[in-house]
Amino acid sequence: MPTTDGLPANTLSGPVHPSRAALLIHDMQNHFLAPFERDRSPLTELLTNIGRLRNLCHTVGIPVVYSTQPGGQSARERGLLREMWGNGIAGDGIGDRIVEDLTPRPGDICLTKYRYSAFFGTDLHEQLIRAGRDQLIICGIYAHIGCLATACDAFMRDIRPFMVSDAVADFDAEHHHTALCWAAKRCAVVESTATVLGALQAATDNVPPTEPEHSTRTAAEPTGEPNHSHGRDRPLNIEAVDSLHVATQRPH
Incomplete structure (x- = not known):
């Protein structure tokens, strides 16, 4: 995992704020x-750091x-992903x-997606708007694949993305570093888990929550079960997402 000292310089600015942010576990x-x-x-660090973010x-x-x-996707559902990565997740449950x-x-939102970006073919953007959130x-x-594509997609929708440097992982250190550098330069704020947690905690302790300027709507009350949203209910029209594609024999 990268250290704070080795993080690239950001083009976008923060900070993340609890009244404006949502957490995506990708x-x-x-x-x-x-x-x-x-x-x-x-x-080990990935699970620990995501757990800390989720808990706060x-x-x-x-x-x-x-x-x-989803597992057991058809050739049509896989599309070009099948050519790049094979059949994908087995349908064994x-x-x-x-x-x-x-x-x-309970109360967490679960999205089913079929392409790299968590926005493509899902209602993630609509969920964020309904919750009055403009940070992700x-x-x-x-x-360097889905996380980066999602960050770029968020940026193009004016949702400010925060990629957590030591709460994402990749095939190897080179791919990880490439993703962080590209994100910091072109579409996202790259920060460590400790920095994000510190900013959220400080804002919670010291600043009254404020709504984003573009929305005054609030999130729906959570139910007793996770809220599942299925991407297959939406058309699979291909959108242009500026992402990095690296052909390598890894599961995807």
Whole structure:
């Protein structure tokens, strides 16, 4: 995992604020975590840091959103992803599960997606608007694929993305570093878990919550179960997302 000293300079400014932000936990499914060794870096830090972010967000009332890809997709549903990555997640009911450490809690939002960006073919943007949120904290895997595509997509929708440097992971350190550098230069604020947590806690302790300028709507009351939103209910028209595509034999 990168250290704070090694983070790239940001073009966009922060800080993240609890009354404006939502947390996206991106594709933390068994299938995508399979290449990582359970008790070794980067998985150990990844699970710990995402857990810390999620816990504080629940505590201070920040919406928590999960994105997942479904198992057993058809060739049509996979589209060009099939040519790039193969058949994807098996339809065995295991690979598509969110890792047990991060099981969604009641009131969390669960989105089903079919492409890199968590915005494509889902109602993520509408969910953020309804909740009065114009900032998105991004964590999960993989940094240079779905996380980066989502950050770029958020930027193009005027949702300020915060990519958490040590709460995302990738195939290797090079891909991880490339994703952080591109994000910081072109579409997102890149900060460490400690920095994001500190900013959220400080704002919660010292500043009365304020609504984003573009919306006065508030989030719906959470139910007793995670709120599932399925991307397959929306058309699969391809949108242009400026992302990095690296052909490598990894699960996706």
